[in-house]
Amino acid sequence: MPRNVYFSQAVRSEQNLYEDLVIESLKIFGQDVYYIPRTLVNRDNILGEDPAGSFDDAYLMEAYIENVDGFEGAGDLYQKFGIEVRDEANFVISRKVWNGNVGLYEAMAKPREGDLLFLPMTNSFFEITFVEDDKPFYQLSNLPVYKLTCSLFEYNDEDFDTGIDEIDHKIGDEAYQLVMDYITTAGNHFKEGEIVTQVLQTAAESADGNTVIEVAGRVQDVTKTSNIAGQISLSNIGVTGSDDYKEFIVSATKTLYGAESNNTNTISKIYGLDDGDDSFMPEDPSAQNVAFEVEADNFIDFTESNPFGDPS
Template identity: 45%
Template sequence: MALNPFFLQGTSSEQRLAQDLINEHLKIYGVEVTYIPRKYVNKKSIIEEVQSSKFDDNFAIEAYVNNYDGYGGAGDVLTKFGMSLKDEVILTISKERFEDFISPFLAAADDGTDASEIILSTRPREGDLVYFPLGQRLFEVKFVEHENPFYQLGKNYVYELKCELFEYEDEVIDTSINAIDTQVQDEGYISTLRLVGLGRTATATAALGQGYVREIFLNNDGSGFTSTPTITFENSPADNPARAIGILTTRANVTSIEKIIMTSAGAGYNTVPKITISGGGGTGAAATCSIETVYNGVIRFNVIDGGVGYGTEPTVTVGQPGAGTTAVGIASVGYAGVDQVVKSIYVSNPGIGYASAPTVTIADPPSMAGIGTFSFNEVIEGSRSFAQARVKSWDQDTKILLISNVGIGSTVSGFFVGENIIGKTSGASYALASHNYEDANDKYNDASAFEINADDILDFTESNPFGTY
């Protein structure tokens, strides 16, 4: 039987009055919270799993706190991984206020495609955040109740947000509100970049000699090597033998010698020296060489100053002889303390025909002088890798940059040593000396400490304390 048309279940004017009264009560008795919508940055296309998300918008809205006797939930829970906080809060917000002042902005970012950063714009969503200023805490919306109270005068007027204390998982939080953004400054997966403040160009000299090894011929690259073999040259009459190292390569699961490169070409040879390849676990490798007994060549490079700030091997330029072949040197970079320097220069080609020692010029490091100050939460980018990350903190004195969200905005998962790290907002720029992508602040990384302490309590070395079965 149809409803009696003379008795309405709620007119539009009655519904309007109810909504206005609710809005007014929320403004009087509520608390101004900040609603922060979640945006999906990257999703797997197969199972729609969210790989990364960000929070970079904020909307102020009044909310009534349903909890009158403190936070709900399990509270502080002691687990084997440490203390876990399970506080919950229930907030009531106006349906009309959300739809009028928040939904239009969310709808503008929701293009209706799978690639959209906003999935649902018409109501609050599970996964969004709410900043609760009374406790200065971030809560995550776990459930949205939209039918309580249940259709008074034929309409619903509020959303009830059931929220749980937010557990940070490396999301990007950049709302431009310092009180919110700094909530997770020391949390998440934090990587350490050591940057170079002042670079310094390395210097070296060349030593000449006669009777040196002119070229090495790798006749058999061998196989089965598990470590670098030793390359030994027969001694020269001048007691100045050539020295070299072997460079290994692996192809089709077979490790062999790719090339042999000299650290010194030796001097005083009047006959071709024998080359012995030993050690390294391999077999079958053999090499011979040719010598130059008449003209001078570069037999060795001497590094005078290793410089500072060399993340990659710099180019080495050797002066030309009056007539003959120009020598070629290859720089090798390593650490001296925390600085990356030119450790040595290999003799790739000694050249021929030098009457006097040539000049040796080593290219400048990527950055001779770092500039600027990185700011919290700004995006940084590598000049060559184009990898991006977010700044957690910057120490101007030690040049230590702590970052998170490594790889955002690109398909590259890390930075290249030697490239410049550039702040997209501050414009700061420094060369990267080294990086450590190990998690610096994972609340679950104390498992080993727990295990060690547990072993001190229960001794399993003699027998099982729980009995044998």
């Protein structure tokens, strides 16, 4: 026999009460997180990834961490390249809150794999690897929450411009940074966070008369050494218009232009591998490139001309 038609499992008032209680519980026992949608720039349809993705917005909401005994996953592993952290966590968020905060402004129906959660409590970024949208399974014929399975995010030079200093500065500190000195006039220094561009080839200089080659990067740090000189650190460096040019160059004629400050300055020096001391590079104080090279010179003889040894 079919079920009794006089009893309903989908009473709207009961569903609303249940959903409100869930939201209240998340606000009491949850943590503040930022939901950061990923913007696809150049998706690879074969591999299903976008190495040039960007993150341009962040939405504050509450989330409950199911892992009460700590993060799951493989934990901290010490390998030949150092310590690798493989933390994982499950976050529970409200559908109603997500739709009102994120879904209202983003063109997506639910959280997506590949988007990020920033947890200020641990100052960590988690990447969503799976979205469970039917647990608890239709209690009161309703689905009030999303369960997000996440793993610790591995930064790969993606562009972050969310407008939240806590997020953008955290990523900027972890990004590869190119350090350079510049010469300015009358204190017209660059600003932190702006995009600076150097035109390596104008349209008039190109063979076809149309191709413009530019290299650009985001300013992560500005040091004003004087009224006419300064030093900046750049991340998210990219080139448009060419596959041959890869980086900025020192030139008195090819100047550096700031998009927000509208200042035009001249690059006087770009720091590289040989500009650090015996233990590190200027871009990465934790590197030991020079120390490894010196140590390798002690047991590798680069003066040997015969790879098969001395015939005598």
